[in-house]
Amino acid sequence: MNINLKVWRQKSGENKGLLKTYRLENIDPNISFLEMLDILNIKLVKEKNDPVAFDHDCREGICGSCGFMINGRPHGPQKATTVCQLHMRAFNNEDDIILEPFRAKSFPVIKDLSVNRKAFDKIISSGGYVSTNTGEAPEANSTIIEKENADEAFLSSACIGCGACVAACKNSSAMLFTSAKVSHLSLLPQGKEEGKDRVTKMVATMDSEGFGACTNTGACSAECPKEIGQINIARLNQEYILSSLFSFLKSRK
Amino acid sequence: MQNLITILTSSVGRKILMAITGLSLALFMAFHLFGNLFLFVGEAAFNSYVEKLHKLGFLIRIAEFFLVLFVMSHAYSGILLWIKNRKAKKVISSYSKGNTSGAAKYAAFTGSVVFIFLATHWSTFWYKFNFDLQGMSYYYVVTESSVGFGSPIVSIFYIVAIALLGYHLKHGIASAGQTLGVVGTKYESIYNNISAIFWFWIPLGFISIPIWFGFIVRVI
Numbered sequence: 001m002n003i004n005l006k007v008w009r010q011k012s013g014e015n016k017g018l019l020k021t022y023r024l025e026n027i028d029p030n031i032s033f034l035e036m037l038d039i040l041n042i043k044l045v046k047e048k049n050d051p052v053a054f055d056h057d058c059r060e061g062i063c064g065s066c067g068f069m070i071n072g073r074p075h076g077p078q079k080a081t082t083v084c085q086l087h088m089r090a091f092n093n094e095d096d097i098i099l100e101p102f103r104a105k106s107f108p109v110i111k112d113l114s115v116n117r118k119a120f121d122k123i124i125s126s127g128g129y130v131s132t133n134t135g136e137a138p139e140a141n142s143t144i145i146e147k148e149n150a151d152e153a154f155l156s157s158a159c160i161g162c163g164a165c166v167a168a169c170k171n172s173s174a175m176l177f178t179s180a181k182v183s184h185l186s187l188l189p190q191g192k193e194e195g196k197d198r199v200t201k202m203v204a205t206m207d208s209e210g211f212g213a214c215t216n217t218g219a220c221s222a223e224c225p226k227e228i229g230q231i232n233i234a235r236l237n238q239e240y241i242l243s244s245l246f247s248f249l250k251s252r253k
Numbered sequence: 254m255q256n257l258i259t260i261l262t263s264s265v266g267r268k269i270l271m272a273i274t275g276l277s278l279a280l281f282m283a284f285h286l287f288g289n290l291f292l293f294v295g296e297a298a299f300n301s302y303v304e305k306l307h308k309l310g311f312l313i314r315i316a317e318f319f320l321v322l323f324v325m326s327h328a329y330s331g332i333l334l335w336i337k338n339r340k341a342k343k344v345i346s347s348y349s350k351g352n353t354s355g356a357a358k359y360a361a362f363t364g365s366v367v368f369i370f371l372a373t374h375w376s377t378f379w380y381k382f383n384f385d386l387q388g389m390s391y392y393y394v395v396t397e398s399s400v401g402f403g404s405p406i407v408s409i410f411y412i413v414a415i416a417l418l419g420y421h422l423k424h425g426i427a428s429a430g431q432t433l434g435v436v437g438t439k440y441e442s443i444y445n446n447i448s449a450i451f452w453f454w455i456p457l458g459f460i461s462i463p464i465w466f467g468f469i470v471r472v473i
Contacts (some may be wrong), residue, residue, distance in 0.1 A: 105343045170353055171338035173264075187450060203265050212341030213264035213334045216428040217357040233435040238434030244260045252254050 001027050001093040005040065007052055013116075019098065029089040033076065034059060034066065036056045052099075053111040060084040061225065064160030067167075068113040069100040074164035074223045082162065082225040091190040092158055102167035106174070106210045115162050119209040120177060124161075126205040127198040128181040149187045156184035165220035167238045171212030177218040178206050179236035180228045186239055196246055199239040211253070219234045264337065265432075272429035274327040279422060279451045281320060285459045292466065294391040296387040303382065303391040326369055335361050356424035372415035373391040377407075398467040408467030410459050419456030426451055 002025045010017030027036055034056050041051035057065035061082040068083065070076035076086045091097060101112060107115040157181035166172050182199050185191030214233060221230050259267045282326060291299040306313060372438070375398035382391060397403040402411070426448040430436050434443045
């Protein structure tokens, strides 16, 4: 198949960017999207041009490194699929494909399609951890967890922190990401220890990193490659109300 | 105390404030509509209902104070969040299609129209009822006077504004359920069923008044 790529080229955060057109011919429809970009880059390097920078690591859809906008949608047209798991057969012959980086003030462009997602790390480090000892896996039944909670926590923990939710949101809100982390930990007994102020700390970091507020439009869940649901945001809000009440009552004493 | 201020001024805190004030105002609408429907019962019934409210005196003033306070804090938080959200989205020639529902996308716009409507509502109906009756009955002010549905322009503006208010509430009430954490609990379906009363049936009740008194009564 032949495709016409329009790729966002930007030397660095300080430089202005623009869309450049590249044509690729005789692409096997069964290669992955990133392999197609590899072919483009090999071609660019052979022509002594600058290759397109894009993030990727595992290429198995579980690390959260890859991600950019394909035709205005984070991770492209396929539901519940990261860019690395997307294949060229999802497109048609002679398609125009527009590639842009994730757009958000909190995700400054490093180069081309690669953005700095350090803000997510800061949210995690402000509260997304447990203080219980890790080490060897404990005896399976030593801590009893209800099946419903275990399932829900598992669904929330599926978040790979790729940033698609921020890119999909009209407000560049990080609520889906933050709420997935909060839910995942607050549903499990190991997360209870820091549970009282985890959510307030993480929300404070989310705000100070310049992410917008959630206006409950649901765009994030619709585009999430791991199908993290809106229920996580509701759960974050519940936690937030409880933790606010708790800290208010504590300060009254 | 410092803690509480930090919490209430965070993005989630502001949204909780918006949810609580918004839902309170929606509940007030139900009460307001109850009074308005006396217009259909008849002139005497409506006038005596308004008289009864007036006799409550300072209780009404306290309620009015809270209503204005709620409207203002709802609008204030909304505007601050809107500015924050604007700043967070760096739009540089983005090709994003967006998959946001209209009610959610235009909530700030519909809210602004509703605010303008409220300002005119207070400066006409509320002001007349309280300070400037000029011997007219309450019923007459609403159904016949130039600030009421005697004027087709007022009627049309009223219908449009209330329809937009319903649209605003369609997103607003669902959003409040999410913000207050009702979603995902066993109360979710009850909440969603009740919400249709507030975003559809109550606004429809309000709209029926200008349609009846402003247009239908005049034609038949």
